[in-house]
Amino acid sequence: MTPGANPPARTWVEISRTRLAQNFRNIREAVGQSVTLAPVVKADAYGHGAVEVSRVLVAEGARWLSVSNVEEGVALREAGLECRILVMGGVLPFERAAAFEHGLTPVVHSFGELRALDEAGIAGPVHFKVDTGMTRLGARAEPEEVVEALRSLRTLRVEGLMSHFASAEHFPSDQTASQIAKFGAVCDALRTAGIEPDLLHVSSTNGVSFGHCDAWHSLVRPGLALYGYLSPSSGGAPPPMFSVTPVLSWLARLVAVKDIPEGTLVGYGGRFRADRAMRIGVITAGYADGVPHRLSNRGHVVAAGRLAPILGAVSMDLTTIDVSESPQLCVGDAVTLIGREGEVSMDAARIADVAGEISYSVLCGIGNRVKRLYV
Numbered sequence: 001m002t003p004g005a006n007p008p009a010r011t012w013v014e015i016s017r018t019r020l021a022q023n024f025r026n027i028r029e030a031v032g033q034s035v036t037l038a039p040v041v042k043a044d045a046y047g048h049g050a051v052e053v054s055r056v057l058v059a060e061g062a063r064w065l066s067v068s069n070v071e072e073g074v075a076l077r078e079a080g081l082e083c084r085i086l087v088m089g090g091v092l093p094f095e096r097a098a099a100f101e102h103g104l105t106p107v108v109h110s111f112g113e114l115r116a117l118d119e120a121g122i123a124g125p126v127h128f129k130v131d132t133g134m135t136r137l138g139a140r141a142e143p144e145e146v147v148e149a150l151r152s153l154r155t156l157r158v159e160g161l162m163s164h165f166a167s168a169e170h171f172p173s174d175q176t177a178s179q180i181a182k183f184g185a186v187c188d189a190l191r192t193a194g195i196e197p198d199l200l201h202v203s204s205t206n207g208v209s210f211g212h213c214d215a216w217h218s219l220v221r222p223g224l225a226l227y228g229y230l231s232p233s234s235g236g237a238p239p240p241m242f243s244v245t246p247v248l249s250w251l252a253r254l255v256a257v258k259d260i261p262e263g264t265l266v267g268y269g270g271r272f273r274a275d276r277a278m279r280i281g282v283i284t285a286g287y288a289d290g291v292p293h294r295l296s297n298r299g300h301v302v303a304a305g306r307l308a309p310i311l312g313a314v315s316m317d318l319t320t321i322d323v324s325e326s327p328q329l330c331v332g333d334a335v336t337l338i339g340r341e342g343e344v345s346m347d348a349a350r351i352a353d354v355a356g357e358i359s360y361s362v363l364c365g366i367g368n369r370v371k372r373l374y375v
């Protein structure tokens with residue numbers, strides 16, 4: 001029943017290069033050839049392994065990658081990736097030298113930083129971010145101030161102008177329309193002043209998948225969709241512009257199987273009480289591996305092709321499941337935390353739903369102890 005490899009590992013993820021490549025192609029097809037893709041591989045490619053994922057994407061034709069910080073960008077350079085790399089999460093003064101030495105492209109978030117780089121005689125290129133309503137990074141500024149700031153630069157080349165949406169999946173909100181309008185006003189003011197950055201970009205997965213075509217401009221920065229997930233939408237969102245399939249499967253092994261009588265308390269705090277004689281299995285992944293603690297007594301894994309409830313508290317290294325329905329399961333057998341066995345599957349979105357999280361945090365939460373295998 002277990003898909004894929006049977007490695008000598010206690011818990012591992014299998015990452016499908018084929019599905020990753022297919023998701024990338026589906027996004028590219030949706031936006032068309034005139035829009036550049038800068039796929040997002042921050043946070044170790046959402047837990048999928050930034051170097052391997054980047055190699056697949058570059059082989060598929062990606063000319064840009066997006067990361068959060070300089071260290072992530074340097075790691076890609078050291079692995080031999082030569083494409084453009086956008087550093088989106090801010091470059092602190094102590095990271096500046098490394099950023100430019102490694103040919104990374106920082107996003108600049110304030111006029112002060114723009115001036116400091118220019119006064120230091122740095123050529124760039126950089127991208128400049130305006131805050132159009134997300135209220136996180138980016139300059140909160142009137143269009144004229146952006147024009148003035150870019151016009152007064154001496155050495156620094158601003159290759160791109162960008163922003164980021166707060167609610168692109170949330171259709172009752174007018175926040176996205178307002179952000180699009182604000183970004184458009186900055187672009188218009190710059191154009192009027194004869195300043196036209198090569199690349200304009202605001203859209204991540206939600207901006208693309210929910211068809212905010214007027215927000216694609218010349219580049220899009222999809223992350224989550226590459227890995228095979230789309231955000232849940234609300235309020236009459238159109239159907240997604242493209243489909244994707246999860247790239248990652250997550251497995252762990254049974255390290256113990258035992259029969260317990262009715263009335264037995266299971267795990268920390270005795271939070272589960274057997275209401276009948278049961279067979280339980282203990283699997284080799286816990287919250288230190290990224291199994292959300294909130295799945296205690298609520299989540300399921302797939303064992304022997306059927307959903308097996310998690311019993312009691314998820315612990316650090318181990319999680320207990322009900323295998324009463326699958327007496328054939330033995331110590332050493334693999335079970336699926338994310339992935340498919342025959343007709344039955346579990347994915348990060350459903351885990352997130354039960355755990356009160358988001359699919360992003362479930363994927364990024366898969367720990368270092370979990371071996372990454374590429375298939």
Ligand SMILES: *Cc1c(COP(=O)(O)O)cnc(C)c1O
Nearest residue numbers: 040088164204205221222223224
């Ligand atoms: C993380 C991030 C993205 C990618 O977002 P997804 O929702 O995963 O597509 C794009 N742009 C910025 C600025 C980000 O921080």
